[in-house]
Amino acid sequence: MEIWHSRRKESLDIIVCVKHVPETAEAEIKIDATGKAIEKTGLVFDINEWDDYALEEAVRIKEKLGGTVTAITVGPEDTDSTLRKCLARGADKAMRLTDPKFQGSDSYAIAKILQSTIKGLSFDLILTGALAGDDGYTMVGPILAELLGIQHATMVKKIEFADGVAKVNRELEGGLEEKTEVKMPAVLSIQTGINEPRYVSIMGIRKAMKKEIKVLGLADTGLSESEVGETGSWIKVEKIFVPPAEKQAEFIKGSPEEVTTKIAEILKSRGLI
Amino acid sequence: MTEIFVLAEHRQGQIRDITFEMLTKGKELAEKTNTDLTAVLLGKNTKEHAKTISEYAKKVLLVEDAKLENFNSEAYQKVLSNLTKEHKPLLTMIGHTSFGVDLAPSLAAALKLPLATDCIDLAFEGETLVITRQMYGGKVNVKAKVRKSESYIVTVRQAAFAAQKPNISGEIMEVSSPLTEEITEKRFIEYVLPPPGGVDITVAEVLVGIGRGIKDESNMPMVEELAKALGGVLACSRPIVDKGWLSTDRQVGSSGKTVKPKLYIALGISGAFQHVLGMKNSDLIIAVNKDSNAPIFSFADYGVVDDLFKIAPALKDKIQELKG
Numbered sequence: 001m002e003i004w005h006s007r008r009k010e011s012l013d014i015i016v017c018v019k020h021v022p023e024t025a026e027a028e029i030k031i032d033a034t035g036k037a038i039e040k041t042g043l044v045f046d047i048n049e050w051d052d053y054a055l056e057e058a059v060r061i062k063e064k065l066g067g068t069v070t071a072i073t074v075g076p077e078d079t080d081s082t083l084r085k086c087l088a089r090g091a092d093k094a095m096r097l098t099d100p101k102f103q104g105s106d107s108y109a110i111a112k113i114l115q116s117t118i119k120g121l122s123f124d125l126i127l128t129g130a131l132a133g134d135d136g137y138t139m140v141g142p143i144l145a146e147l148l149g150i151q152h153a154t155m156v157k158k159i160e161f162a163d164g165v166a167k168v169n170r171e172l173e174g175g176l177e178e179k180t181e182v183k184m185p186a187v188l189s190i191q192t193g194i195n196e197p198r199y200v201s202i203m204g205i206r207k208a209m210k211k212e213i214k215v216l217g218l219a220d221t222g223l224s225e226s227e228v229g230e231t232g233s234w235i236k237v238e239k240i241f242v243p244p245a246e247k248q249a250e251f252i253k254g255s256p257e258e259v260t261t262k263i264a265e266i267l268k269s270r271g272l273i
Numbered sequence: 274m275t276e277i278f279v280l281a282e283h284r285q286g287q288i289r290d291i292t293f294e295m296l297t298k299g300k301e302l303a304e305k306t307n308t309d310l311t312a313v314l315l316g317k318n319t320k321e322h323a324k325t326i327s328e329y330a331k332k333v334l335l336v337e338d339a340k341l342e343n344f345n346s347e348a349y350q351k352v353l354s355n356l357t358k359e360h361k362p363l364l365t366m367i368g369h370t371s372f373g374v375d376l377a378p379s380l381a382a383a384l385k386l387p388l389a390t391d392c393i394d395l396a397f398e399g400e401t402l403v404i405t406r407q408m409y410g411g412k413v414n415v416k417a418k419v420r421k422s423e424s425y426i427v428t429v430r431q432a433a434f435a436a437q438k439p440n441i442s443g444e445i446m447e448v449s450s451p452l453t454e455e456i457t458e459k460r461f462i463e464y465v466l467p468p469p470g471g472v473d474i475t476v477a478e479v480l481v482g483i484g485r486g487i488k489d490e491s492n493m494p495m496v497e498e499l500a501k502a503l504g505g506v507l508a509c510s511r512p513i514v515d516k517g518w519l520s521t522d523r524q525v526g527s528s529g530k531t532v533k534p535k536l537y538i539a540l541g542i543s544g545a546f547q548h549v550l551g552m553k554n555s556d557l558i559i560a561v562n563k564d565s566n567a568p569i570f571s572f573a574d575y576g577v578v579d580d581l582f583k584i585a586p587a588l589k590d591k592i593q594e595l596k597g
Contacts, residue, residue, distance in 0.1 A: 025410060026485060038413065138378070142378040142379040152379060153375065173371060175466075178371075178462075180345075193511070235389055238403070241413065248571065249558075249570040252575055252576070253578075263591075272503070273503070
């Protein structure tokens with residue numbers, strides 16, 4: 001960690017941790033036969049929304065200050081499409097940590113896998129999404145920081161750099177933010193809305209197809225089998241189920257004309273029109 | 274006798290609601306596990322807070338230090354690590370808030386204690402902690418076992434438990450601050466308030482709330498016209514602000530405003546908890562969403578499972594027609 005201070009360079013080498021997740025915000029989701037996961041067939045997978053903002057922020061920092069961006073993920077081979085997207089967006093390098101033994105890892109185990117690889121890399125800053133849209137644990141970033149022995153800040157909405165520190169705005173509740181200073185190198189977990197992720201052109205994606213994705217497995221991490229997967233995790237899912245409804249809306253059915261007539265009646269009866 | 278810790282959360286001189294919600298659930302868990310409920314309060318000049326909190330817990334551990342005046346995860350982690358090692362609580366409850374998510378994960382990793390985040394329910398089955406939380410933006414609930422441990426840490430979702438004031442008069446125990454050295458890695462600078470916007474959605478009687486289902490900025494005029502026809506204003510869920518289609522002051526939810534209009538029409542909003550927290554107490558909620566299983570329908574009075582691009586313009590026409 002001392003390297004950063006002795007180098008006194010302006011440019012930053014940034015690692016961005018990304019996750020390949022199903023897009024479920026507008027999809028109808030079903031519970032699968034195991035009762036412990038959702039049915040994945042038919043769902044579109046893409047980069048986790050929060051990670052998308054983290055990657056964009058890393059690329060913007062690189063464009064401003066110079067340096068490199070390395071995208072890293074833990075997952076099976078099909079996560080390559082997310083890494084390709086990162087490369088197309090401006091990441092210089094991509095790494096995939098893949099092993100059948102990683103199956104069943106929760107955020108804690110994922111953070112260990114990431115740490116075991118990242119500790120051997122040179123970096124000034126690590127960015128992650130504040131949370132993942134699938135499991136929403138909100139913990140990989142700060143755990144990774146703790147395991148690396150560096151500081152972190154979560155829910156980050158703005159980053160500025162000054163003399164060995166990152167000055168960040170953290171999102172608090174109710175529209176408030178706090179400005180906090182964190183010593184670098186640090187892990188920053190990025191909240192959505194920090195920037196506007198750029199559009200990736202077809203050309204860019206084509207170019208990225210030629211770039212190498214470095215693949216590492218359990219043996220490369222130096223972790224034991226018991227430290228990853230379900231045995232290395234804190235959380236073991238027992239079952240998933242549809243949330244019990246607090247109440248259930250009365251559904252208004254029919255053509256748009258029928259539906260809007262009914263809504264207008266309701267509004268009228270309540271003196272709203 | 275071992276304890277259940279609840280970390281009190283306060284900001285700018287106010288105890289946050291999550292504190293009392295956790296103390297209420299913590300009391301129930303303490304009774305069931307035959308443990309004592311202990312509130313942990315870190316701050317500066319917080320004796321009044323300690324008094325208030327002592328009416329909810331058997332004991333309040335109060336640590337006062339200038340370094341704890343504003344939340345700082347580095348300082349909080351050092352103090353909580355010390356207290357946890359000394360007291361070995363069965364469970365430590367921390368709010369799943371901006372403060373909590375900045376603190377709990379690194380604290381758990383440092384102490385090598387298992388952590389479950391964003392819990393909406395907690396129970397002990399024997400010595401094993403079983404938690405309920407949500408996934409996929411609230412579309413499914415998960416029941417999970419936490420790896421067996423002598424001590425657990427959880428973060429608790431806001432408003433998951435209703436606060437109830439018990440009849441307790443707890444003891445306040447001042448503990449000297451273990452922060453003998455300067456906090457050097459992380460420094461709180463200031464609170465930043467976003468600039469006030471042109472519209473105050475908290476006073477509007479009619480809100481048309483829009484979400485991800487709006488799909489494209491070119492659809493904004495259509496919903497704006499509907500809001501205008503209803504004599505209301507546009508509000509939105511987080512993705513709309515993230516995309517820059519509406520300003521921050523229009524955002525409804527835990528990181529935005531809490532509203533209670535006479536009418537809230539939710540268009541293309543799936544109903545993730547963060548949004549629902551800000552609007553579920555509206556007098557009348559009508560939701561339009563393509564997905565019949567969208568969580569918003571568990572909070573709405575009336576639901577329409579259809580394409581909002583068909584319903585919204587038709588509704589605008591209908592209302593204009595009625596108004597003449």
